[in-house]
Amino acid sequence: MSTLHYQNIGVIGAGAWGTALAQSLASAGRDVTLWAFEADCAEAINSAHENTLFLPGVSLSPKITAVNDLSVMAKCDAVLAVTPAQFMRKSLAAYAPLAPEGQPIVLCSKGIEISTRMFMSDVLSEVVPRAVPAVLSGPSFAIDVAKGLPTAVTLACEDVDVGEALMQAIAAPTFRPYLSTDVLGAEIGGAVKNVLAIVCGIVLGKELGRSAHAAIIARGFAEMTRLGTALGCAPETLTGLSGLGDLVLTCSSEQSRNMSCGLAMGRGQSAQDIVNSRTAVTEGVATAPALKALAQQHSVDMPICFALADILDGQITVDQAITALLSRDPKREH
Numbered sequence: 001m002s003t004l005h006y007q008n009i010g011v012i013g014a015g016a017w018g019t020a021l022a023q024s025l026a027s028a029g030r031d032v033t034l035w036a037f038e039a040d041c042a043e044a045i046n047s048a049h050e051n052t053l054f055l056p057g058v059s060l061s062p063k064i065t066a067v068n069d070l071s072v073m074a075k076c077d078a079v080l081a082v083t084p085a086q087f088m089r090k091s092l093a094a095y096a097p098l099a100p101e102g103q104p105i106v107l108c109s110k111g112i113e114i115s116t117r118m119f120m121s122d123v124l125s126e127v128v129p130r131a132v133p134a135v136l137s138g139p140s141f142a143i144d145v146a147k148g149l150p151t152a153v154t155l156a157c158e159d160v161d162v163g164e165a166l167m168q169a170i171a172a173p174t175f176r177p178y179l180s181t182d183v184l185g186a187e188i189g190g191a192v193k194n195v196l197a198i199v200c201g202i203v204l205g206k207e208l209g210r211s212a213h214a215a216i217i218a219r220g221f222a223e224m225t226r227l228g229t230a231l232g233c234a235p236e237t238l239t240g241l242s243g244l245g246d247l248v249l250t251c252s253s254e255q256s257r258n259m260s261c262g263l264a265m266g267r268g269q270s271a272q273d274i275v276n277s278r279t280a281v282t283e284g285v286a287t288a289p290a291l292k293a294l295a296q297q298h299s300v301d302m303p304i305c306f307a308l309a310d311i312l313d314g315q316i317t318v319d320q321a322i323t324a325l326l327s328r329d330p331k332r333e334h
């Protein structure tokens with residue numbers, strides 16, 4: 001049992017997920033300060049207790065204080081970083097001069113930075129090296145968590161004492177974190193499953209059937225495992241909540257932004273048009289090319305993920321990708 005105790009929790013990023021996490025933390029009795037990038041979003045949360053921009057229709061706890069000023073985060077015992085992956089470096093860089101030595105920063109976003117092929121923990125170590133890094137990831141739709149529907153997630157931190165204290169702070173009646181020390185392993189699942197969820201959406205949008213859908217999930221999991229193994233992650237992390245757990249959720253629900261993006265692509269819309277029509281982030285679209293580059297750098301074959309990257313950058317059409325995947329040489333399963 002850790003002797004550390006975290007009561008004041010900051011959340012950087014008031015999108016759907018940051019807001020849902022703030023709500024869950026408040027339900028667990030924590031004092032929560034939620035930083036919103038948009039000043040009017042912070043104002044709406046404080047005055048109407050609703051995030052009308054990113055999580056409309058959920059009545060938020062009045063115990064959540066929203067701010068538009070990052071300096072408040074420095075007074076918190078621990079901070080959750082929840083801005084989309086492609087904005088994470090910018091948000092952390094703005095916070096870096098304020099961050100106290102040894103403050104735990106829990107990365108809750110899922111993706112790989114396009115320009116550097118870095119996972120969020122690599123970005124954090126580079127930008128705020130004096131923070132203690134942790135990762136929270138697993139099957140968790142923001143709306144479910146905000147409504148108090150139950151789920152379980154992986155909470156990874158190499159410092160076991162800090163990890164245990166974070167687990168105590170984040171655990172809520174219907175939100176159950178399981179502790180791990182495999183930070184990178186916990187990040188891989190979240191990044192790769194978003195890419196695979198788009199592919200699963202395409203499969204269903206093209207009406208290729210549930211058998212093809214299940215085959216993509218299983219072969220996609222094999223790709224995730226190959227990458228994780230090459231990068232030194234523990235196999236049990238990949239079969240856990242942040243890996244297989246989140247893959248199953250995201251690939252099987254139209255509620256997922258990534259899955260629904262794929263569905264629309266399978267029905268003929270371009271990814272760019274879909275992304276442009278949304279205020280919400282579709283992380284897999286940005287992560288797919290970064291994932292392809294990272295996997296190639298490590299000589300890891302991920303044909304399903306590569307096919308999506310090639311569709312997104314216009315090298316091949318959806319139909320050509322399907323034909324190419326189906327005409328690969330037969331192989332051993334393992």
Ligand SMILES: NC(=O)c1ccc[n+]([C@@H]2O[C@H](COP(=O)([O-])OP(=O)(O)OC[C@H]3O[C@@H](n4cnc5c(N)ncnc54)[C@H](O)[C@@H]3O)[C@@H](O)[C@H]2O)c1
Nearest residue numbers: 014015016017018037054084085087109110141142280281
């Ligand atoms: N929504 C979910 O169900 C869910 C669940 C688990 C994890 N996540 C992950 O959480 C992360 C955040 O997703 P979300 O769903 O909360 O976001 P969202 O789609 O609800 O909102 C978009 C977010 O982007 C921010 N933003 C837009 N422009 C910005 C800029 N220039 N600089 C900084 N921030 C900017 C907005 O303030 C807002 O917080 C993603 O990595 C996502 O994969 C989401």
Ligand SMILES: O=P(O)(O)OC[C@H](O)CO
Nearest residue numbers: 138139140141256257258
């Ligand atoms: O809506 P998505 O596709 O961004 O998925 C949300 C969460 O990551 C599910 O765990």
